[in-house]
Amino acid sequence: MDPIGDPRWREFVLRHPRSSVFHTPEWLEALRRTYGFAPVAYTTSRVASVSCGIPFCGVDSWLTGRRLVSLPFSDHCQPLVESGVECDELLEALRDDSHQHGWRYVQLRPLSLEPLGPLDRSGFVQEEAQYHYRLDIGPHLDEIFRGVKYDIRKDIRRAERSALRSVVGREPRMVDAYFGLHVMTRSTQGVPPQPRSWFRNLAACLGEMLDVHLLLQDDTPIAGLITILFRDQLTWKYSASHPVKDRAGMGKSLMWTSIRRAKDRGAVTLDMGRCDPDNAGLAQFKERWGGMQAPLRYLRFPPLARSPAGAPWPSRAARSLVPRLPLPVLAAAGRLAYRHFG
Numbered sequence: 001m002d003p004i005g006d007p008r009w010r011e012f013v014l015r016h017p018r019s020s021v022f023h024t025p026e027w028l029e030a031l032r033r034t035y036g037f038a039p040v041a042y043t044t045s046r047v048a049s050v051s052c053g054i055p056f057c058g059v060d061s062w063l064t065g066r067r068l069v070s071l072p073f074s075d076h077c078q079p080l081v082e083s084g085v086e087c088d089e090l091l092e093a094l095r096d097d098s099h100q101h102g103w104r105y106v107q108l109r110p111l112s113l114e115p116l117g118p119l120d121r122s123g124f125v126q127e128e129a130q131y132h133y134r135l136d137i138g139p140h141l142d143e144i145f146r147g148v149k150y151d152i153r154k155d156i157r158r159a160e161r162s163a164l165r166s167v168v169g170r171e172p173r174m175v176d177a178y179f180g181l182h183v184m185t186r187s188t189q190g191v192p193p194q195p196r197s198w199f200r201n202l203a204a205c206l207g208e209m210l211d212v213h214l215l216l217q218d219d220t221p222i223a224g225l226i227t228i229l230f231r232d233q234l235t236w237k238y239s240a241s242h243p244v245k246d247r248a249g250m251g252k253s254l255m256w257t258s259i260r261r262a263k264d265r266g267a268v269t270l271d272m273g274r275c276d277p278d279n280a281g282l283a284q285f286k287e288r289w290g291g292m293q294a295p296l297r298y299l300r301f302p303p304l305a306r307s308p309a310g311a312p313w314p315s316r317a318a319r320s321l322v323p324r325l326p327l328p329v330l331a332a333a334g335r336l337a338y339r340h341f342g
Helices: 007-015 025-035 084-101 141-146 150-161 172-189 196-209 252-264 280-288 313-324 327-340
Strands: 038-042 054-061 065-070 106-108 130-136 165-169 210-217 220-230 233-241 269-275 292-296 299-301
Touching: 007 025, 025 038, 025 054, 025 196, 025 327, 038 084, 054 327, 065 084, 084 106, 084 299, 130 280, 141 252, 150 252, 165 252, 172 196, 172 210, 172 220, 172 233, 172 327, 196 210, 196 220, 196 327, 210 252, 220 252, 233 252, 269 280, 280 292
Parallel strands: 065 106, 233 269
Antiparallel strands: 038 054, 054 065, 106 299, 130 269, 130 292, 165 210, 210 220, 220 233
16 A cells, blocks of 8 residues: 555554554655655555554665665664564565565564564564664653763753753754754764755654754854654654864753653653664663663565675775765765665
């Protein structure tokens, strides 16, 4: 079924207890507009109301091949099924379509494997584990703040006492200001930035669900944070900072501001996103906020061929080259590259 055009999908996502912003037609529309991915949802329902389903995007790239992913550029996308029987039926259909359409692979990104049942006969295998971090923000703000490590609390208080000013919005000028910080941050990380159009489309499609937080020194942005609030779930999706002007780490105050703002709007959980096992610095940062770690295992059919340990040489070369590129060239590289990945 078409998860953007068919109103049954929206109604299903809004009432399902395990759905997230990544299941919504708005998120899928942003993916379609930016990268040309083709959204589709698989369901066993043949009546007016949908009772289970998994959204996907078809990626058709001359560089990386054709495949079906649930979902590109999404940390997780839980299959919304109630039993192993429903899951088996959907996975069987996906296997058949994979052969018929010549996809390189089909990938699912479940947040939890528990409701999916045994996968022994499905042909789907678990990929190497990543980690997901979540924080309960239901308690009182004082209790949440006490759970944050002292050094982060100190940076937040210093920012609050300073002349720095934080603003929140989603207007194009704020999106563009965040994007400038994003390009600089990705340069220091050795990774191309997502295209500007991705952030503009997220703001346009998600509307009031999305906030752009900026920390200003006078009128100059020195740190930025993009958050999404879906029902009672706050997501920290992207963060960036000026490598020189925010060397003191004052941008952490935006994260605290986002928690306070989301709690006022009814949020009870904070999704901190995923973390690769070899990114110890990012894992430590999330844990210093009080984030709880859980394994995150994607599923794939057919299995990925085993590769030698260590990052492949193209990845190592990119991390060495990217910081040397002028920022406009780096931004152009991101525009060209990301539609082939995800």
